[in-house]
Amino acid sequence: MALPLSKDVARKYPELASLYDHLMMCTHCGNCRYFYEYRPDVNLSAPNCLSGEYFYFDSYTASRGKNAVLKGVLSGRIPFDEKAAHVIFACTTCMACREMCETDVKDWLNRLFETARREAWKNNIGIPAGIKKWSEHIKVEHNPYLEKHADRFAWLPADIRNSLPKKAEYVYFVGCTASYRQKNIALATVELFRKLGIDFTIAVDGDGEWCCGSPALRTGQWDTAKELAEHNAQVLDKYGDKVITTCAGCFRTLIQDYQKEAPEGYKDVLGIDFNMPVIHTMQLLAELIDKGEVEFQELPEFAGKVFVYHDPCHLGRHVGVYDEPRKVLNSFKGIKVVEAERSRQWSWCCGAGGGVRSGFPDFSLWASKVRLEEFKELGAEIVTSACPFCWRNLDDASKMFSFNLPVYDLAEIAAKAVVKKK
Amino acid sequence: MPRGVDRVLKTLQEIVGRDYASNEEAILMPYSFDLTWNEPRMPDYVVMPKTVEEVQRVLSFANRERIPVVPYVSSTNIGGLCIPEEGGIVLDLRRMNRIIKIDTETHYAVIEPGVSHAQFSRELKKVGFEFGWGVHPASASVLAMTLQHGIGHLNGRFGVNSQFISSMEVVLPTGEVCKIGSCAYSDEWHSLLPLPMLAGLFIGWLGTTGVVTKLGVWITRIRPYKDVLTIAAEDAESMTKYMVMWRDLELCDEITAVSWWLAQIPIPYPYQEKPPDAPEWFSYTVISGWSEEELEYKRKMWKEVVAKARQKGCKLIDFEYPPEAKRGRTELPSRIVGSTKNYSKSCGGGLAWPGTFTPAKNWPILYEKMKEIYIKHGLSPATRFTDYRGAHYGMWRVMTPFDKRNPEAVWHARQAMREVVEVGVKAGMIPYKPPVDYWNVMNAHADPGWLMLLCKIKDCLDPNHIMNPGKLGIR
Numbered sequence: 001m002a003l004p005l006s007k008d009v010a011r012k013y014p015e016l017a018s019l020y021d022h023l024m025m026c027t028h029c030g031n032c033r034y035f036y037e038y039r040p041d042v043n044l045s046a047p048n049c050l051s052g053e054y055f056y057f058d059s060y061t062a063s064r065g066k067n068a069v070l071k072g073v074l075s076g077r078i079p080f081d082e083k084a085a086h087v088i089f090a091c092t093t094c095m096a097c098r099e100m101c102e103t104d105v106k107d108w109l110n111r112l113f114e115t116a117r118r119e120a121w122k123n124n125i126g127i128p129a130g131i132k133k134w135s136e137h138i139k140v141e142h143n144p145y146l147e148k149h150a151d152r153f154a155w156l157p158a159d160i161r162n163s164l165p166k167k168a169e170y171v172y173f174v175g176c177t178a179s180y181r182q183k184n185i186a187l188a189t190v191e192l193f194r195k196l197g198i199d200f201t202i203a204v205d206g207d208g209e210w211c212c213g214s215p216a217l218r219t220g221q222w223d224t225a226k227e228l229a230e231h232n233a234q235v236l237d238k239y240g241d242k243v244i245t246t247c248a249g250c251f252r253t254l255i256q257d258y259q260k261e262a263p264e265g266y267k268d269v270l271g272i273d274f275n276m277p278v279i280h281t282m283q284l285l286a287e288l289i290d291k292g293e294v295e296f297q298e299l300p301e302f303a304g305k306v307f308v309y310h311d312p313c314h315l316g317r318h319v320g321v322y323d324e325p326r327k328v329l330n331s332f333k334g335i336k337v338v339e340a341e342r343s344r345q346w347s348w349c350c351g352a353g354g355g356v357r358s359g360f361p362d363f364s365l366w367a368s369k370v371r372l373e374e375f376k377e378l379g380a381e382i383v384t385s386a387c388p389f390c391w392r393n394l395d396d397a398s399k400m401f402s403f404n405l406p407v408y409d410l411a412e413i414a415a416k417a418v419v420k421k422k
Numbered sequence: 423m424p425r426g427v428d429r430v431l432k433t434l435q436e437i438v439g440r441d442y443a444s445n446e447e448a449i450l451m452p453y454s455f456d457l458t459w460n461e462p463r464m465p466d467y468v469v470m471p472k473t474v475e476e477v478q479r480v481l482s483f484a485n486r487e488r489i490p491v492v493p494y495v496s497s498t499n500i501g502g503l504c505i506p507e508e509g510g511i512v513l514d515l516r517r518m519n520r521i522i523k524i525d526t527e528t529h530y531a532v533i534e535p536g537v538s539h540a541q542f543s544r545e546l547k548k549v550g551f552e553f554g555w556g557v558h559p560a561s562a563s564v565l566a567m568t569l570q571h572g573i574g575h576l577n578g579r580f581g582v583n584s585q586f587i588s589s590m591e592v593v594l595p596t597g598e599v600c601k602i603g604s605c606a607y608s609d610e611w612h613s614l615l616p617l618p619m620l621a622g623l624f625i626g627w628l629g630t631t632g633v634v635t636k637l638g639v640w641i642t643r644i645r646p647y648k649d650v651l652t653i654a655a656e657d658a659e660s661m662t663k664y665m666v667m668w669r670d671l672e673l674c675d676e677i678t679a680v681s682w683w684l685a686q687i688p689i690p691y692p693y694q695e696k697p698p699d700a701p702e703w704f705s706y707t708v709i710s711g712w713s714e715e716e717l718e719y720k721r722k723m724w725k726e727v728v729a730k731a732r733q734k735g736c737k738l739i740d741f742e743y744p745p746e747a748k749r750g751r752t753e754l755p756s757r758i759v760g761s762t763k764n765y766s767k768s769c770g771g772g773l774a775w776p777g778t779f780t781p782a783k784n785w786p787i788l789y790e791k792m793k794e795i796y797i798k799h800g801l802s803p804a805t806r807f808t809d810y811r812g813a814h815y816g817m818w819r820v821m822t823p824f825d826k827r828n829p830e831a832v833w834h835a836r837q838a839m840r841e842v843v844e845v846g847v848k849a850g851m852i853p854y855k856p857p858v859d860y861w862n863v864m865n866a867h868a869d870p871g872w873l874m875l876l877c878k879i880k881d882c883l884d885p886n887h888i889m890n891p892g893k894l895g896i897r
């Protein structure tokens with residue numbers, strides 16, 4: 001059986017059609033449908049695909065299913081209709097499937113799904129209402145939370161704001177979630193940097209930091225993302241030499257999409273020239289721990305408690321930062337740390353990313369519920385992560401499903417417990 | 423876009439729940455094709471039952487309405503076996519994924535169709551047991567693999583995986599549920615014998631006679647000591663002779679040889695010539711034991727066999743597996759060997775094989791004939807020989823990547839495989855999990871009485887011909 005590219009379809013969906021050769025490297029083998037690793041010290045076997053576990057059918061299950069839908073569309077066997085769009089949007093692009101893929105489609109999976117979403121926008125096919133809701137707003141107010149840009153830094157105490165230098169070694173890129181929702185994480189990050197004596201500033205001026213563009217990119221709204229990225233690329237280096245972020249989503253976007261060449265990067269789409277080094281707060285902390293420059297004091301409220309770390313997909317699978325947050329967590333005194341079986345590259349996604357939280361709220365919270373059940377079974381008493389968006393979804397699920405599991409960003413605990421030695 | 427008939431969908435949704443049946447094309451698409459060159463065909467509905475009762479109700483309804491039903495778990499069979507030739511219902515059994523029991527005292531387990539290799543191996547390993555693991559995607563079904571004469575890593579010690587079947591529960595195309603083997607008399611699932619072998623009505627039938635809802639399989643203790651011994655050969659004849667001599671002693675878990683083309687990662691596509699100084703064949707044999715002494719004894723016997731084979735004129739060449747490849751063979755199921763990266767990672771999505779059970783004495787002859795055919799079609803003769811326990815027969819198969827973007831490339835792959843089967847059937851080659859193309863060739867050569875019996879049984883079990891119609895090349 002051949003699945004040649006239909007010329008008519010290629011005219012209709014040219015950007016998706018341009019990825020046809022990569023798509024066709026998928027053999028439909030289904031390796032991607034399950035986490036599996038067996039070595040003398042590892043005996044892992046677990047479901048990996050959120051949408052496959054929630055919506056069941058093969059189309060939803062891992063990259064094999066979504067690729068099959070795209071193959072059907074590009075070969076003209078099925079139309080790109082609402083249902084096809086549902087399959088394509090109901091995915092957090094967590095890339096757990098990519099972790100298992102062994103063919104040359106692997107490096108193109110994210111780009112494929114996001115390009116399909118872009119074609120859905122261009123042709124107005126099945127865009128989830130929850131995503132549509134913020135798509136105009138983000139263009140005007142530079143955030144997807146339906147908030148005013150003018151309020152972006154309302155969380156920042158005036159005295160700190162006034163004391164920020166015009167230019168510093170690090171620009172702290174706060175991101176929308178920490179600016180408007182998880183202000184606790186933004187405040188903690190600032191407190192942490194101040195305690196550490198980090199030379200940092202924030203792009204707080206009227207024309208400073210805008211949304212990094214992640215929500216727009218991940219959901220196929222590339223023109224919007226381009227505007228946001230162009231703006232940030234222009235302003236950030238006025239404020240500092242390096243960018244630091246506590247948000248995994250901003251981190252992935254700034255370090256990969258702004259910079260890296262295709263396949264997974266978007267330099268070709270964003271068309272910006274952004275070469276600033278980007279690090280995550282956990283990387284900085286880990287480096288300072290390694291140098292012996294910081295340590296943490298025991299916090300009475302956490303004494304003897306069992307902690308677990310949830311890997312944000314954008315920090316872990318997408319960029320490969322697994323060890324540094326663990327180094328930070330393991331440096332906290334007087335606590336116990338447990339590791340979930342599905343951790344690091346085998347993590348189960350929290351369900352928030354890729355537009356799923358706004359587009360499919362029930363599905364999104366269900367994914368966090370599954371994660372919390374896993375943590376609860378492990379005996380964890382406190383859940384930590386390194387991403388405001390994971391924080392938000394896990395915390396909402398914890399409350400909604402009465403798990404009674406407090407959620408913390410590692411930066412929050414670090415800010416409270418940190419002691420600078422040198 | 424929806425397909426089929428609303429009334430039918432409604433009934434199916436009433437049986438399995440609204441969320442578990444669909445007739446939308448975007449949902450049906452992945453069920454319409456597989457890795458192979460078999461023509462895609464759209465089902466009209468997909469249904470995902472959870473319980474045996476739901477399976478019964480779906481089959482009763484489909485039988486009444488004469489709607490085709492295709493049992494399905496992952497469709498990785500490399501034979502187009504789950505492509506719905508006549509549309510109808512794909513019965514996706516992935517939700518039936520319970521390991522019902524693992525009896526470590528009697529050494530059997532009972533599983534549902536949706537249990538994956540990943541899931542089963544994990545649970546067995548926890549209690550120190552194993553099953554015959556193949557080199558397929560770990561997400562594929564153990565039940566489907568075993569039922570269709572799947573081949574695992576213990577084939578040299580025990581034979582083909584269907585020989586591990588110890589009991590089963592099956593829903594007939596007309597909706598009745600039956601137990602077969604010891605489980606028909608008690609909740610013990612240890613043996614098909616000494617009863618009439620009714621399990622044979624469902625084993626190797628490619629889902630055309632009923633839906634197996636539970637399978638009892640023998641399991642075996644993991645031996646703590648393992649080693650992989652390797653040797654290369656200049657030609658297929660030398661390799662086959664050595665393999666037969668070694669398997670004669672019944673000391674190995676597996677003895678497999680691969681041609682130079684299959685030893686490349688991935689298989690060269692299109693065909694590339696082998697460098698003249700490279701051996702044409704590479705083999706590994708896995709030995710296991712309860713102690714280092716047992717392993718040492720097997721190593722000693724193997725060395726004697728190699729020496730004897732050389733004396734008899736076999737052109738064997740010493741060679742060592744890289745450690746990673748050795749690990750892949752002793753730590754099964756394995757991501758190292760069990761993935762399409764080895765076969766078709768960058769060829770354009772196609773993978774198929776003439777996979778066959780063939781007498782060992784004919785392997786080299788057929789290899790040479792196949793090579794001619796394959797090279798003519800621009801394909802690499804990426805061949806595997808494995809000598810199973812029992813008579814000296816076993817896997818003779820050619821892993822064939824091809825480019826699905828290009829209809830001409832697909833035609834060549836399909837044509838080459840058909841030609842190979844045409845040549846091979848006369849020399850004792852029996853394709854396993856055969857696509858309809860192969861059945862057509864096989865049936866043209868078959869004993870008429872055999873075909874008559876196949877049809878009679880099929881008619882008797884499936885009077886309305888609803889089960890995976892079109893497969894087997896009959897009815």
Ligand SMILES: Cc1cc2nc3c(=O)[nH]c(=O)nc-3n(C[C@H](O)[C@H](O)[C@H](O)COP(=O)(O)OP(=O)(O)OC[C@H]3O[C@@H](n4cnc5c(N)ncnc54)[C@H](O)[C@@H]3O)c2cc1C
Pocket residue numbers: 029457492493494495496497498499500503504515535555556557558559561562563564565566567568569570571572573574627628629630632633634635760761762765890
């Ligand atoms: C790269 C690769 C390597 C492979 N290597 C091996 C190997 O080493 N050994 C091996 O044996 N196989 C191998 N296979 C083939 C295949 O993966 C296995 O046989 C697999 O276990 C089949 O499982 P599945 O879930 O894909 O079954 P499916 O393809 O979904 O089903 C297979 C057949 O069984 C029927 N069926 C399914 N469930 C039932 C049921 N409950 N009742 C009745 N009929 C049913 C279906 O209708 C179909 O005819 C390989 C495949 C690939 C892609």
